[in-house]
Amino acid sequence: LSLAALTAAAVGAVVALARGPIVGLYTDNAATAAAALPLLVWVWFFHLGDALQTVAAYVLRAYQVATVPMVIYVVALWGLGIGGGYALAFGPGGAGALGFWQAATGGLLMAAVLLGWLLQRVFNENR
Numbered sequence: 001l002s003l004a005a006l007t008a009a010a011v012g013a014v015v016a017l018a019r020g021p022i023v024g025l026y027t028d029n030a031a032t033a034a035a036a037l038p039l040l041v042w043v044w045f046f047h048l049g050d051a052l053q054t055v056a057a058y059v060l061r062a063y064q065v066a067t068v069p070m071v072i073y074v075v076a077l078w079g080l081g082i083g084g085g086y087a088l089a090f091g092p093g094g095a096g097a098l099g100f101w102q103a104a105t106g107g108l109l110m111a112a113v114l115l116g117w118l119l120q121r122v123f124n125e126n127r
Contacts, residue, residue, distance in 0.1 A: 001055050001116070008051035012044030035097065042101040049108030056115035063122050072114045081107025 015022060019040035023033045057069050081104045088099025095102070 001052060004051040004055045005048060008047040009044070012047040015047075016041045016044040038098055039101050042098075042105050046101070046105045046108060049105060049110075049112045052112035053108055053115050056112065056119045060115065060119055060122060063126065065118070065122055068118055069115055072111055072118070076107045076111035076114065079107070080110055 019037055022040065023036045027033055027036070057073075060066070060069050084103030084106065085100035086103075088095050088103050089097065091099075
């Protein structure tokens with residue numbers, strides 16, 4: 001988990017700090033670039049949450065724990081991530097793509113925290 005967190009944080013930092021040149025590789029359109037730049041800051045946190053939840057889920061699967069992680073995924077990724085993203089993007093005062101990325105990132109971070117907590121419990125029970 002530590003290695004995944006460090007790697008994801010480093011990659012996310014590179015993307016967030018070099019977002020201008022990265023966006024420039026994909027578009028010359030100023031409006032598109034302006035829309036994309038704030039989204040790439042969220043990639044930093046998105047990568048961190050995604051790396052942590054992925055490692056925790058795979059280790060839990062090795063312990064043959066799969067049902068509770070599935071419930072966590074439904075609540076975090078579908079509930080907070082997709083449902084929250086829809087609400088933030090298209091609800092009153094809709095934040096558009098940024099709102100969707102914020103909720104998706106929040107869902108991944110929620111999944112990472114809950115799966116990490118579950119992994120800690122499973123690990124302590126199997127010592």
